[in-house]
Amino acid sequence: MVGHLRFVMIRIFAFMLFFSFLPIHTQASEAKNHPLYQMDVTYHPNQDLVTGHMVLTLPVTSTDSLKEIYFHLYPNVFQKWKYGDESKPTKPGNIQVSDVRANGTSVKESVKDTIMKVPLPKPVSKGQTVKVEMDFRLELPRGGTRLNTFKHTAFLAQWYPMLAVKDQEGWHTDPYTTTGDPFYSQMSDFEITFRLPHGYHVISTAKDSNTKYRSPVVLKQKNVRDFAAVITKDYQVVRGKQGNVEVNLWYLKGMEEVVKELHDAAVSGMKFYSEKFGPYPYEEIDVVLGETGYGIAGMEYPGLVTSIPLIPTDNGEKPAVNVVVHELAHQWWYGVVGNDQVKEPWLDEGLTTFSEFFYMQKMMKEDERELLKRAAKRTDEIHQAVGISSAESLYHYPESIYGMMVYIRPAAMMYDLIEQVGEEKVVEILRTYYQQYRFHTATTQDFIRTANEVTKKDLTPFFEKWLYFKGKSVT
C-alpha cells in the first residue's frame, strides 16, 4: 500500500529535519497442495450486497492433524469501526456466514470480530483433504477502506472468508489494524462465478479482458494469494502490452488527462521490473484509478492494483506515476514473493519502495538519494528516542513513524547496499531472491541469506545495522 501520509511526509521531510526532535510516543512450494476456492457470487447493487456460496478444498500438509480451520472475515471490521472518525465508513458493512459444512457434516462456526473458527467433525491428517462449504452474505460498506462501494462501482477487497495461514507457529489469526496492510495469506487457486445485473462487468485478479456485459462470468486464476474484484458499470479502459502481458489502465470520467501518462508508466514499470527482477508470471495486470478509502493512495492485490490519478506536489498536482509504479512493484514483492505482512511489513514495503525510487531515478530522472540519506539519519534519531526498529510487526508502529521506518529506511538501506557492492550486485540479489522464493513466503533471514550468497560476503552486520539498529548507527 501507499498512504497519502507517506507522500505528505516526503514533502515535509526536508523541512522537518531542521527542527529539534520532538518525542514520539509508541502506541502501541510451488503450485502444489494449494487451497482451492470455488465461489458462486451474486451482486445486488441496489442493496450494496454480495451473496455467495463458497467451497474451500484444502489439502492438509502439516504433520499434526487438523481439528479446526480459521478464516479471516475482514469485512466485519466495518461494522463497528474502531479507528477514528476520519476513516469511518459512512455506511457500515459486514459479512455473515451460514450453513457451514465440513467434509459433508454440518458444523457450528464461531465468530469473534474478524476471525471465524470452523471445527472439523473429526481430525484430518496429512495427505487428506478438507472441504469446507458455506453461504455468505457480504454487506458492502460505503466509504470503507479498500472494501468500498460508490456510485456504480463495488471494490471487493479482502471480501470473502479468507483462509488464515497455518505454519510452524500455528494459525495466524492476527487482528485487523489500520496501520499498513494487516493481511497474510498463502498461494491459492480460485474459480469464481460472478452473477451480475445488467450493464456491469468485472475487473479482477484473473484475466478478464471482456468489458461487454455477460452474466454469469466465470473467472479462474491459479497461484495467487488473494482475489480482488472491481464490479462496475462506469470504468473505461486503455489497453496495452508489455511482452506477452496485457497492461490495462481503468479510469472514470474526468480522469482523461492522466490516462496516457499513467498507462505509459504502467507499461514501462512492468518492463523495468521484469527486466531487473524476473518475469511477471501472469497474463494480465490491471491498474484501476481511484481512491479506495481514506488515506489510501494506492493498494496492491495480485494482478490488480489501485492508484489515485493525481498526487499533490509543491508545484501543484501531477499524474501519480510513483504510486502506480510502487503498487506494480508489489507484484514482485508481496504478490509473487510473499511475506508475512503483519510480522515483517518492511520486507515487501521496503523492497517495493526501493523499486519505486529505483524506477523513478532511472526512468523519470528523479533522484532522491540525498533525501534518503537524511531520512536514514532521522530514523536513527527516532530509534534512539523510542527504541523501535525497521523490522517489527505492524502493531508496534505508531502511524506517524510507520512510513519512515518500514518504507523509507529500508529503501535507504538498499541504496547504501549499492554503494557497498555495486548496482549490478544489488539487482542480482533481488533477481535471485525473486527466483528462489517465487510462489513462496520469504522472511528477512531468507533475504539476508540470499544477499550473502550472491555477494559471497557476510552482509549480516550490514542488514542488522540498518534493520535492527545493531552496532553503530548508519549515519
Ligand SMILES: [Zn+2]
Ligand atoms: Zn506498498
